[in-house]
Amino acid sequence: PSNKSVHDEYIQERSLHSKRKPGAMDYYAVAMTTMIALYSALPGSSLLRGERTRKTADRLLAAPVRKSEIFIGKLTGNVAANFLCVAVVMLFSQWVFHADWGHHVSLVWLLMLTEVVLAISFGLGMSYMARTEGAARTIAMVIIQLSSFFGGAYFPIDETAWYAHLSPLSWMNDTIFKIVYANDLSSVVPTMLLNIGIAALFLMIAVVSMARREGL
Incomplete structure (x- = not known):
């Protein structure tokens, strides 16, 4: 055999631009999961204000713990509970509907x-910025x-539109699709830092x- 045929046996060509695209189920598995994660703002808006509404804030403050410990405990527990809900949705879409979440699931x-x-x-920041719990939830x-x-x-949004990247779902979905379908991890750290940076701003307002x- 010629050298060319021998080389063809072990040389693989791979395009820099992946032709893989998400199907309808794959797209909405990602879009719905990120949207459900965003709905965590609603329980966040009543995280501490709800204690005042239910008249349980005084009992918490009477306990031998500091306000900072109450704040961190409530925040950590709420993050864990809501992340569990998101995890269930993500796993359900993967196991039942066979949605493609790629090979870097840990990053997702x-x-x-x-x-x-x-x-x-x-949501927590809104609860302190708004006058009432109802106003915070509405906002x-x-x-x-x-x-x-x-x-x-x-429905899919044109990425070139001026409003395309104003929503946190835009940069989340874009980053996840790059991970899954282009094996592109370049946006992961910037997206994480952006999410954490905005979160830190609202946490600062709450703190x-x-x-x-005097109370919570």
């Missing part, structure tokens, strides 16, 4: 975790719906507001 898990932290921090719901609409949760209050 980390991305989802940072989005849950972002959503809960946003959170409106922003969730707008983010879902412009982030491609209901400063709580420090100025």
Whole structure:
């Protein structure tokens, strides 16, 4: 055999631009999961304000723990509970509907975790910025719906549109699709840092507001 035929046996060509694209089920598995993660803002909006509404804040403050410990405990527990819900949705889509989550699932898990932290921090910050619990939930719901609409949760959005990257779902979905279908990990760290940075801003608002209050 010629040298060319021998070389053809072990030389593999691979395109730099993957031709793989998500099917309908694959697309909405990602879009719905990131949207559900964003809905974590609703329980976040009543995380501490709910204690005041139910008249249980005084009991918490009477306990031999500091306000910072109450804050961290409530925040950690809420993040864990909401991340578990997101994990169930993601696993269900993978096992039942056979949605493709790629070969870097651990990175997708980390991305989802940072989005849950972002959503809960946003809701928590809103609970201190709004005057009532109802107002905080309303503001959170409106922003969730707008983010879902412009982030491609209901139908694909043109990535070149000016509003395409205003929603946290836009940069989350874009990063996940790059991981799954292009094996491109370049956006993972920037997206995580963006989520954590925005979360830190709202947590700062909540911490400063709580420090100025006598109670929670």
